[in-house]
Amino acid sequence: MVSQATTESQTPQEYAAPSTIEEALRSIADGDATILAGGTDLMLQTKPGGRLPYRRKLVNIRRIAGLRGVGEKDGRISIGALVTITDIANNELLKTAAPVLPQTADCFASGQIRNMGTVGGNICNASPAGDMIVPLLVLDAEVELSAWAKGAVATRLVPLSKFFTGPGRTVKQPNELLTRIVFARPDKKYSVGYIKSGPRPALEISTVSAALSAIRDNDKLSSVRIALGAVGPTVLRAVKAEAYLEGKTVNAQVVAETARLAAEDASPIDDVRATAWYRRHLIQVYVKRLLENDSQG
């Protein structure tokens, strides 16, 4: 366990720009570092008056080639933490293996933000509205966390569904770096859909987003996973709705009940962007549309 004593201030006292994962992990080993990837969230949060102070050291991981790239090995797809949202939108492997990810990338912020923002950053920012998290949850992705321990690189895999503990909070320790995201290549029978609300999905901070994946066999569903964004303290899995839907055949009554249960699984709040009522209403509309295979939302 590392020391929890951290230094918080308006400006970092030290700066490091490592070029390898090992260097980076040594650099953050004392846990008193703020990590810079794309910077699209960090820059706003750390500006004067922002909600996030800097720790003692600012560690820029952008020069680490080992954190880039998308690959496949033994049926598992791996996405480097520094892969940008634009990279995801354009990646040929993902377009075939997990098209929901490029589809989500296409609803993600503006072109400028997509060019800078990284998938690792989007996950570590742990926003309840984090766009990439929603489809990754239904792909049952895991994140690889790495740390420098006892003179060597130690890694552990954490299921994304266990990664978040609250808004802006995760199980990642201060001395750990999220190095990549991995998930099993979905079966061919798998169908995955994603919907994000808003008259302009791309520039909207999600009022609600939803993703659903399942193996469809003549309308009978198995391995059902439903993820919902911006309707709770973290992006969440709609567990009651998933359990109900498992093994069912889709018909109007099943659709209605799944939608109702999904709205129950969520704990949305009233805020300046939407009321809890509207968020629950949209969950039901979207779950219904995802089940009816209609993602024209």
Next chain:
Amino acid sequence: MEPIAKKSLIGQRVPKPDAPDKATGRTTYINDMVLPKMLYGKILHAGRPHALIKNIDVSAAKALPGVYAVLTAADVPEMFFGVGRDNRPLKGGKVRCVRDEVAAVAAESEELCDEALRLIKVDYEDLPAVFDPAEGAKEGAPLIHDNKPGNRSLAYQFKHGDVAAAEASSDVVIDSVFNVHYVTHCCMGTSCVIADFDCDGKLTIYSQTQYPYNFKMDLAPALGIHPGDIRVIQPPVGGAFGSKLDVYPFEPVCALLAQAARRPVKLTFSREEEFINAPTRQPVRIHMRTGAKKDGTLTFRKVDCLLNNGAYTSWGPTVPFVMMRTFSSHFRVPNVDIDCRAIYTNNPYAGSFRGYGNVQATYATSIHADMMAEKLGMELLTFSLKNAQKSGEVTPQGARLNECVFAECLQKAADVTDFTAKHARYAAERNKPGRIKRGIGMASSIHNAGGAKIHKSDGCGTMIKLDDYARATVITGASEIGQGIDAVICQVVAEELGIPMSDITIVNNDSAIAPWDVGVHASRTTFIAGNAAQRAARKAREQMLNAASKRANMPADALDLREGWVVHDSDGTPVLKIDKLLREMHFSREPELVMVSEYYEPPSEPENKEHVGDMSAAYSHAVHVAEVEVDTETGEIRIVKFTSVQDVGRVINEMGLEAQLEGGIVMGIGYALSEELKIVNGQVRNPSFRDYKVLTAPEVPPMELHFIESHSSTGPMGAKGIAELPTIVPAPAIANAVYNAIGIRFFDPPMTPEKVARAIWERDSKLAAAE
């Protein structure tokens, strides 16, 4: 030499002269400017709606190295300024809204300013606050200004005819309450000013103002200096839209800092500060009652308006001046009774904003027209045509509608959109199954299009000089704030002088050089400054033709100026190059330079105390048609097609006209669908573009623009002012289209997805419960 045929620039597509520099990033906006030895200024805002200031301790801020001035109300004379003379640059005693300026610092950098502001300790004692004007008007409500009993701010009344008798004789009466909301201008350039005093105490202020001459008059009382000792320089600005039509506290505060620090000081708002501290559009509660006869003839309008004044009085609470014009003249309304009151609250306050009250008023009048037509069982077009005025009619407030083509605009809009057939078909399909519903809606309005005589003068001064190379300089009072007046003036002057537009330089950014103009507002600049430029150019033309006449031995009226040449007017035969003519005039035994001036005052009159007067030299109409799709589950509204038909008098610069209309319509759609400054308990809850939603490019619908040319007898080349109607008419056109699609009226814009979804859900729940 070949003959030179007569060609006209009027009605052509002309790029704005400032466009290449702006598009390539070369323009130095005021926000980019740095002066030698310049300091930066920042303001400490109250952040609370109503509180006594018990103590302010600035000692730590003053001790910070690099800080040159720290000011509070105690350091400056107690000067009042603003439309209601109720505002002070820095507040002492108490604060009345979140944006209130309690202290200010000048330092070597913005970061140092922020640090100094954090070191200022203010002790407040919160007071009971009031945010709703209806509450504010009640007896016992917290008093916001000691000298404003009942929190009463401005009030306006207009009565004409006998509304009670008209109501008694009406076959149908409808009654609705509209609540139109807070929006803000969202200029790309945030508020910014640079102030610099010389050793004699004269102030040079680099400002975004859109009314440089009266700006001096309004700024002086906040500083206690003579207006004549203020020089206003206007660098390029990133938008204004009415937000720069008044003096706001940051401007005198910056000047006071410069005075105290004895250095130039620049003060710029961050985007968050801009959302909280820049003016808004005036929100209004409009209670409107409208009557009509069975045959569709409008009989009366009775209107009661309650305005949330906010804590201080800028132009916002004066918008009834324009609203009343719409209530009494949008369609022929024989009897009207209008009562408007503004009540102080602890909210931020509104300023002027493109459309100036007419955006709010037209939302009510155009929705009521649609409701009335439906209630009468008439087609909206028939009802509208029945009540549309004709040329020569005079409205109850004395507006003489010359060259009025309202009926033509209505007919054209209906024809090009197949309005009547679609309107009936979508209404019939409303209750059929399907989650996407289509609708089509029409709205219209009237606006002043030849200036507005709300000041003692509505004029514009212009000077023109030509040099020995036939290059012209036009020195005009008309400010260029992005709207495109430079292109229009170049066209008008080039047309008269027969020289290329590229040989014309416009100077209009220095109050010490250019002659007076009332400012960029009221859709007036093309009309007023265009007339002034044309008249000045005609003087120069006459002088040149007279000189040419002597040299060519031909009467002046047989000559013309074309493409750099003096030519025979009849067949275009070239006689003499214009630059040669000018040199000959200059270097002759009786030397003369071409340098002329003109002051144009439009033939309009101010309103009298009863609000009657022909206050504009021209009026114009626009009709908009929106075709929409409503997703009845999510409540999302998509505009499929937007059509505008507008009386523009005459097209001068077609490209500029299109840009003004498209930009205005986008602003109007934002007002209808997505934009809202959410102010809760006096606090601005969404001070960022993330949560304040202006339209972005993908949401801009396909647009079809039709220009009707009514040829104003008073406008330059027949043109009328055009800039506000595009923002005024979209919202009710969209609201009427949404009604056509789903059968629900929205009296409280914006029609956000949530609001629409909720309304549909509530209606369907009620229907289900009733079954």
